[in-house]
Amino acid sequence: MTTTIKRRDTGVNLFHALSDVTRLEIMERLKDGELCVCDLTEALKTGQSRLSFHLKVLKDAGLITDRPEGRWTYYALNHEALKELEAVVQALQGSRRGVGSSSRCR
Amino acid sequence: MTTTIKRRDTGVNLFHALSDVTRLEIMERLKDGELCVCDLTEALKTGQSRLSFHLKVLKDAGLITDRPEGRWTYYALNHEALKELEAVVQALQGSRRGVGSSSRCR
DNA sequence: ATGAGCAATCAACATTCGTTGATCAGTAGA
DNA sequence: TCTACTGATCAACGAATGTTGATTGCTCAT
Numbered sequence: 001m002t003t004t005i006k007r008r009d010t011g012v013n014l015f016h017a018l019s020d021v022t023r024l025e026i027m028e029r030l031k032d033g034e035l036c037v038c039d040l041t042e043a044l045k046t047g048q049s050r051l052s053f054h055l056k057v058l059k060d061a062g063l064i065t066d067r068p069e070g071r072w073t074y075y076a077l078n079h080e081a082l083k084e085l086e087a088v089v090q091a092l093q094g095s096r097r098g099v100g101s102s103s104r105c106r
Numbered sequence: 107m108t109t110t111i112k113r114r115d116t117g118v119n120l121f122h123a124l125s126d127v128t129r130l131e132i133m134e135r136l137k138d139g140e141l142c143v144c145d146l147t148e149a150l151k152t153g154q155s156r157l158s159f160h161l162k163v164l165k166d167a168g169l170i171t172d173r174p175e176g177r178w179t180y181y182a183l184n185h186e187a188l189k190e191l192e193a194v195v196q197a198l199q200g201s202r203r204g205v206g207s208s209s210r211c212r
Numbered sequence: 213a214t215g216a217g218c219a220a221t222c223a224a225c226a227t228t229c230g231t232t233g234a235t236c237a238g239t240a241g242a
Numbered sequence: 243t244c245t246a247c248t249g250a251t252c253a254a255c256g257a258a259t260g261t262t263g264a265t266t267g268c269t270c271a272t
Contacts, residue, residue, distance in 0.1 A: 093188045158250060
């Protein structure tokens with residue numbers, strides 16, 4: 001089914017974006033509200049370039065949004081994407097019906 | 107906090123294991139019950155070696171379990187891990203309190 | 213206009229990840 | 243025992259990812 005494939009694709013994208021310690025930590029920091037890159041640089045004690053890279057990955061996956069203001073850029077969680085992620089995970093848990101229904105390989 | 111760090115690590119592991127189309131498809135196939143590798147090889151129309159590789163990744167992440175029987179090995183979802191995954195995702199959605207509480211970068 | 217600060221982008225490099233084909237170990241059946 | 247089959251593992255290769263330092267573009271303050 002097309003929707004299944006589409007969900008699989010968005011699932012892969014979301015999971016990949018979250019499959020990195022730095023990016024997960026960014027997400028955690030953003031739980032309390034939006035932060036600019038300089039906040040995050042200080043909080044994570046890491047280089048600006050590296051941070052920018054990971055922010056881009058998260059943004060491309062739709063997990064965060066950016067809001068440029070003056071010379072700063074504020075990043076925030078995108079709760080829509082997180083709801084979508086939750087849906088993907090729940091779809092994975094699935095029906096849980098009938099256990100042990102293998103075809104037994106011939 | 108230690109539990110936070112631990113959750114972040116298991117989160118990274120789980121997310122990484124699911125960040126691949128083939129592995130997600132394996133998970134979906136296993137929703138209906140356990141399958142042996144030959145079932146999956148046929149279902150996904152792919153090589154045995156490749157499949158074995160991805161099954162190992164999923165197993166190492168704790169997302170699936172294996173049950174050798176005779177010359178076949180049956181794989182099944184580990185619902186414990188899926189519950190853990192759900193918890194990680196929900197922790198990510200977090201408090202959702204106070205928006206716009208940035209430190210404003212000076 | 214000039215200088216300073218924030219953040220994105222780039223190139224270069226190292227590391228990790230996924231694929232493929234071959235080999236190996238264990239099991240079932242003749 | 244000999245053979246056929248399932249599935250794990252390995253080596254080799256190519257592709258994708260992450261890191262670092264430098265550069266560039268903007269914006270604000272002087």
